[in-house]
Amino acid sequence: MKTLFYILIGFLFVASGDGREANKAYNEGNYVLADSLFRLALEEDPENSKLYFNLGNALAKQGKVEDAIEAYLNSQEYAESAEDKALAQYNIGTILAKNEDWKPAAHHFRNSLKLNPGDHEAKHNYELAAIKASEEENEQNQDQQNQDQEKEPPTEYAKAMKKRAEQLVAEQRYQEAFNLMESAAANDKTVQPNYNDFMERIKTVSTIDN
Structure with missing residues (x-):
């Protein structure tokens, strides 16, 4: 192989x-x-x-x-x-x-x-x-x-994506931040359980902005 x-x-x-x-x-x-x-x-x-x-x-x-x-x-x-x-x-x-x-x-x-x-x-x-x-x-x-019920800690990748999204939020780029987190959640199962509140918050703000 x-x-x-x-x-x-x-x-x-x-x-x-x-x-x-x-x-x-x-x-x-x-x-x-x-x-x-x-x-x-x-x-x-x-x-x-x-x-x-x-x-x-x-x-x-x-x-x-x-x-x-x-x-x-x-x-x-x-x-x-x-x-x-x-x-x-x-x-x-x-x-x-x-x-x-x-x-x-x-x-x-x-x-x-x-x-x-x-x-x-x-x-x-x-x-x-x-x-x-x-x-x-x-x-x-x-x-x-x-299995499951127990929440896995975020991976290095999940933490990096969250950190990047926080930078975008600081620049008031809420839609980009939400898109980044949504994409990360689709590729890493630890993103949504650990950062769901953060994602919901920026989603709400981006919706208001739009």
């Missing part, structure tokens, strides 16, 4: 001094230093999608999944090209697949493909993550008859 590509898309070139130093630290495997330097560079250039993307890689290498997802989402928001937006979605899929969070991983690989349909690695990973997600769902369905 084919296997997934678990390699993160490498860092993107940045011209600024701190950015170059951060790239150097990343190449040398000093991810903690790279993390700090990317953040310093972002203080001077807070809408630089490449810096956010590279920060996401440094965080992912440290195992900081929630923070890495947040950085990639920021990278996508500020990216100008569909290809760069696709890279952010691809790397989110990759770190989720590494954690065996198959359904959200498949979702983000699919998002990457929508933005860059010619990416064969994204297609390969999407197909395999979707198979794994389907197998996992079948197992869960079999086990679920004498």
Whole structure:
């Protein structure tokens, strides 16, 4: 059976001094230093999608999944090209697949493909993550008859989506926040039970706004 590509898309070139130093630290495997330097560079250039993307890689290498997802989402928001937006979605899929969070991983690989349909690695990973997600769902369905009642804690993915939605709410982008949480709930079963009140609240506000 084919296997997934678990390699993160490498860092993107940045011209600024701190950015170059951060790239150097990343190449040398000093991810903690790279993390700090990317953040310093972002203080001077807070809408630089490449810096956010590279920060996401440094965080992912440290195992900081929630923070890495947040950085990639920021990278996508500020990216100008569909290809760069696709890279952010691809790397989110990759770190989720590494954690065996198959359904959200498949979702983000699919998002990457929508933005860059010619990416064969994204297609390969999407197909395999979707198979794994389907197998996992079948197992869960079999086990679920004498189970549940107990609420599972939110996954790293669920927490990252909530954090991102809170940022959108702070910017009064309620409809976007609700859409994000609704999409996350469709891909991660811990979202709705843990954040239902939050979702209902922003849904109400977005309805009023509209």
